[in-house]
Amino acid sequence: MRFLKSQSLNTKTRALKSHHSSDWIRCIVTTCRAVVLPRFGGPELLELRPNVEVPDLKPNEVLVRARAVSINPLDTRMRSGYGRSIFEPLLPIILGRDISGEVAAIGSNVRSLSVGQEVFGALHPTAVRGTYADYAVLSEDELTPKPASVTHVEASAIPFAALTAWRALKSTARITEGQRVLVVGGGGAVGYSAIQLAVAAGCHVVTTCGSQTVARLLAAGVEQAVDYTAEDTELAIKGTFDAVLDTIGVPETERIGINLLKRGGHYMTLQGEAASLTDRYGIAVGLPLATAILMKKQVQYRYSHGIEYWWTYMRADSEGLYEIRRLSEAGKLKIPVEKTFPISQVREAHDAKDKNLIIGKVVLDID
Numbered sequence: 001m002r003f004l005k006s007q008s009l010n011t012k013t014r015a016l017k018s019h020h021s022s023d024w025i026r027c028i029v030t031t032c033r034a035v036v037l038p039r040f041g042g043p044e045l046l047e048l049r050p051n052v053e054v055p056d057l058k059p060n061e062v063l064v065r066a067r068a069v070s071i072n073p074l075d076t077r078m079r080s081g082y083g084r085s086i087f088e089p090l091l092p093i094i095l096g097r098d099i100s101g102e103v104a105a106i107g108s109n110v111r112s113l114s115v116g117q118e119v120f121g122a123l124h125p126t127a128v129r130g131t132y133a134d135y136a137v138l139s140e141d142e143l144t145p146k147p148a149s150v151t152h153v154e155a156s157a158i159p160f161a162a163l164t165a166w167r168a169l170k171s172t173a174r175i176t177e178g179q180r181v182l183v184v185g186g187g188g189a190v191g192y193s194a195i196q197l198a199v200a201a202g203c204h205v206v207t208t209c210g211s212q213t214v215a216r217l218l219a220a221g222v223e224q225a226v227d228y229t230a231e232d233t234e235l236a237i238k239g240t241f242d243a244v245l246d247t248i249g250v251p252e253t254e255r256i257g258i259n260l261l262k263r264g265g266h267y268m269t270l271q272g273e274a275a276s277l278t279d280r281y282g283i284a285v286g287l288p289l290a291t292a293i294l295m296k297k298q299v300q301y302r303y304s305h306g307i308e309y310w311w312t313y314m315r316a317d318s319e320g321l322y323e324i325r326r327l328s329e330a331g332k333l334k335i336p337v338e339k340t341f342p343i344s345q346v347r348e349a350h351d352a353k354d355k356n357l358i359i360g361k362v363v364l365d366i367d
């Protein structure tokens, strides 16, 4: 591990004066504040603890002093028990995937980032030690320099959602300039990211969203924004598509999305059943069952509609993160932040998301 700067009051460190510079202290953060989930349930279970252990860095890992972390639907779902087949034996866990902050230390093999640099990024969906903490550990390829034009709060809202959209559109459907893309649910963080990525790639984009979002999505460059609260989306959507990203993924949107694809097109839902089946039946039965269901659908739709059917998931992707940073820097990829809570009010923030009191991104500010 290399150098890190002086630490916050809430952090215990072992410190030695560096022989390189009197400003820098060689130290290892051993504990810090973190929001811990001891068991699955409601927001009241979230505990902001003062002295949670910070693991040692592996050679490819980076210690990030968090400034802002955003709340994703995965966080509230995990808190309620989604993914319990994986996470239950590992409790207590720390929630949170997204982060924006400063590099506090780097592992011995890290080359692209340096101490003190402002970065943002996201952890893999199955990471056990999340980002709701003063210090988080991410691998080098899960982070990228934060554009100076974007605040920590704004930056923390972007990576998990945008990487999910990237995975579907770029890695799975491999969208190219001139193609037609339908984003079902363009008003959410993943949907809005997908729209901005597809527009930047030169695609013709159509979306469905709520009435309050229509104007924002038209301004982002979609050719048609169909208000699902006021119109029959199936009748209103014009034309056929090379790719459909369905962020809602209920049987109705799946049927509509598949029927609107050209032959050879890709249907991608974010609501894959791997985790829910594994939770219900255990890993030994649930995982093969999920694979069998997915393969059956893939064969069925290839035969009946000539299309490719996918469950897509967020994955770390350094090429994707680089492009996400580039577009954020250029002002072409942003996710509006609806409300910010201090980390000490994490329970209130989760409660507000659970009850749908806040539509849109919520960010936890870590001072």
Ligand SMILES: NC(=O)c1ccc[n+]([C@@H]2O[C@H](COP(=O)([O-])OP(=O)(O)OC[C@H]3O[C@@H](n4cnc5c(N)ncnc54)[C@H](OP(=O)(O)O)[C@@H]3O)[C@@H](O)[C@H]2O)c1
Pocket (backbone or CB within 6 Å): 072, 073, 074, 125, 160, 161, 164, 184, 185, 186, 187, 188, 189, 190, 191, 208, 209, 210, 211, 213, 228, 247, 248, 269, 270, 271, 272, 312, 313, 314, 359, 360, 361
């Ligand atoms: N598979 C994965 O790896 C992965 C990764 C990230 C997220 N997800 C899942 O993807 C979903 C979206 O995530 P997110 O972060 O984008 O959530 P979000 O920011 O909370 O967005 C949800 C949005 O969905 C829209 N919506 C709801 N019902 C709709 C309908 N019938 N038609 C069109 N739009 C509708 C609403 O938009 P309006 O405001 O316009 O009404 C709402 O704002 C969540 O279920 C999440 O769990 C999966």
